[in-house]
Amino acid sequence: MIDDPKTLVSTDWLAKHLKDPDLRILDASWYLPAEERDPKAEYTAAHIPGARFFDIDEISDARSELPHMAPPIEKFMSRMRAMGVGDGHQVIVYDGAGIMSAPRVWWLFKLMGQENVAVLDGGLPKWLAEERPTEDMPPIARDRHMTVRFQNHLVRDVTQVAHASKLGTPQIVDARAAARFRGEAPEPREGLRAGHIPKSRNVPFGTLLNEDQTMKSVEDTRAVFEAAGVDLGKPIVTSCGSGVTAAVLALALERMGHSEWSLYDGSWAEWGMFPTVSVATGEA
Incomplete structure (x- = not known):
C-alpha cells in the first residue's frame, strides 16, 4: 500500500514516525455490547506508545437520544485540547478490531476541518x-489549541x-451486513425495524478488508463498490x-479519490x- x-x-510508517514530536496517536476502539469487550480497559492494559484514548460514546452530542452523534464544535475542541491534540499535529487513529x-474518528476530524489525520x-x-x-501508561497531555472549520457537506x-x-440521488450505500440490510437478521438495538433505506445499495464494510483486517487495494475496493451497483461517478451518502x-x-x-461523499450520522439507529420513513427489505 501507499502510505497517505x-x-x-501502515504499521511500518507509524513505527518510523513514533517519536515525531508533532505526532498524536488515538486509540478509538469501540464495540457493540454483544462483543462484551471493554475498550477503555483494553487501552489501560496495553496501547501503542503515546496513544490517547478517544471515547466515541463520550465525545458525542449528549443532547441527542441517538448513540454517539457528532459532538458540538465546542465540545470537540475542549476534549481535544485536554488530550493535547491540536493545530500542527499529525493524527493517527487505530482500533482494536483492525x-x-x-x-469514525477519522471522519470526525475531517468534519471539524482537520486534514492531517x-x-x-x-x-x-x-x-x-x-x-x-506497547505500554500501559497514558501519555502526559499538554493543552493545544485546535482551529475548527466545520465541514457541513460531510454529514x-x-x-x-x-x-x-x-x-x-445522491446514492445511499449501507455498510451493514447483508442479512441486516435485507431485513433477515434482527437489529442489535431494540425497537428498530428491519430492512434498509429504499433505493440504497449494500457494501458490507467487511468486504473492503483483507483477512488480516487491512484495507483492500484501491483497485479491489473499486471492484467491490461496482459489484454492488454503486456508480462511483456520482455523489454518495x-x-x-x-x-x-x-x-x-x-x-x-x-482513498479512491471520490470526494463527493457524506455520512448519515443517525444511520439505521435513527x-x-x-x-414516517419507508423501509425496504430483500435485495437492493
Missing part, C-alpha cells in the same frame, strides 16, 4: 502480530437522506447501524425507529 497521512498509513471504529491499516491487531511495542441528517432516497462503520466506506471512497 490524510487517509491510511479497521472498524477508527474511521489517518487510520492505521490493520490497527492494533496487526501492530501486536508484528510484536511491536447528512434524516431529512436529507429521505430526500435522497426519494429522488435516487454512507450509512450503517449507528454511523460508525459507515465511516469505513467513507475512508475507502476518499431511520429504523422513524415511523
